[in-house]
Amino acid sequence: MGLKQGATRLRIGLTGGIGSGKSTIARCLQELGAAVIDTDAIARSLTAPQGAAMQTISAQFGAQAVAPDGALNRDWMRGQVFANPEIKQQLERILHPMIGAQTEALAAAATTANPHTTLVFDVPLLVESGRWRQRVDRVLVVDCEEETQIQRVMRRNGWPREAVLAVLSQQASRQARRACADGVIFNEQLELTALQAQVLSLFRRWT
Numbered sequence: 001m002g003l004k005q006g007a008t009r010l011r012i013g014l015t016g017g018i019g020s021g022k023s024t025i026a027r028c029l030q031e032l033g034a035a036v037i038d039t040d041a042i043a044r045s046l047t048a049p050q051g052a053a054m055q056t057i058s059a060q061f062g063a064q065a066v067a068p069d070g071a072l073n074r075d076w077m078r079g080q081v082f083a084n085p086e087i088k089q090q091l092e093r094i095l096h097p098m099i100g101a102q103t104e105a106l107a108a109a110a111t112t113a114n115p116h117t118t119l120v121f122d123v124p125l126l127v128e129s130g131r132w133r134q135r136v137d138r139v140l141v142v143d144c145e146e147e148t149q150i151q152r153v154m155r156r157n158g159w160p161r162e163a164v165l166a167v168l169s170q171q172a173s174r175q176a177r178r179a180c181a182d183g184v185i186f187n188e189q190l191e192l193t194a195l196q197a198q199v200l201s202l203f204r205r206w207t
């Protein structure tokens, strides 16, 4: 199952808590020539209208889990998932194997297109899931203060503070994440240009 077998290019796992700045750093890495595989984006495509996970989700959680257009009712699901670990696990049991398969397919396609390209896997749950560590060569953790995560997500998503706290309570601690890291970017009070410079320096060191 390993992505590592027979590979010649570097595989970086990019992770961090909600709102830490993963997508922002993934964009920097893409500009530097890496191929980015975003597991949040895969999860969203699986739960779009006609998405491959929607029949199973509808059967498991009922009509309330499905929006009028046939996509996942994300607001309803988020309320369930981050209030109830059992429901979170039920959703993950459906989605995670599909996300894993799709990730492998996209990694294979990126490698066919360019065998030497660096692959970046943007995986929010890299530390929590345990299976990911052995599938990448390096783990890059994006870290920042929890209060910064809260303020960013409240502003970006228009969520109340409690909604962000509910997600944070279901994620690994900053300390647990840093313990898995080969590199850490502290994305706190950093202008975009300073952030880009840090990403470039780390990318040069690793590739």
Ligand SMILES: CC(C)(COP(=O)(O)OP(=O)(O)OC[C@H]1O[C@@H](n2cnc3c(N)ncnc32)[C@H](O)[C@@H]1O)[C@@H](O)C(=O)NCCC(=O)NCCS
Binding pocket: 017, 018, 019, 039, 040, 043, 047, 072, 074, 077, 078, 081, 088, 091, 092, 095, 099, 123, 124, 125, 167, 170, 171
């Ligand atoms: C619960 C859902 C419907 C909420 O959707 P919503 O549009 O509000 O959020 P979005 O998908 O953009 O995720 C935002 C952030 O929430 C956090 N998050 C998402 N899923 C999880 C989870 N299972 N456990 C902990 N944190 C999570 C991550 O930090 C993620 O970056 C959605 O996140 C989902 O389907 N989650 C299950 C799939 C999953 O585990 N995805 C993580 C990628 S491996």
Ligand SMILES: Nc1ncnc2c1ncn2[C@@H]1O[C@H](COP(=O)(O)OP(=O)(O)OP(=O)(O)O)[C@@H](O)[C@H]1O
Binding pocket: 016, 017, 018, 019, 020, 021, 022, 023, 024, 025, 040, 124, 152, 153, 156, 187, 188, 189, 190, 191, 192, 195
């Ligand atoms: N250094 C920074 N300075 C200012 N704003 C930032 C910085 N880094 C990230 N942001 C902003 O914070 C928000 C969260 O960043 P981003 O979307 O990259 O995080 P993420 O870790 O991918 O989040 P999620 O886990 O919710 O997908 C975005 O609106 C982004 O523009």
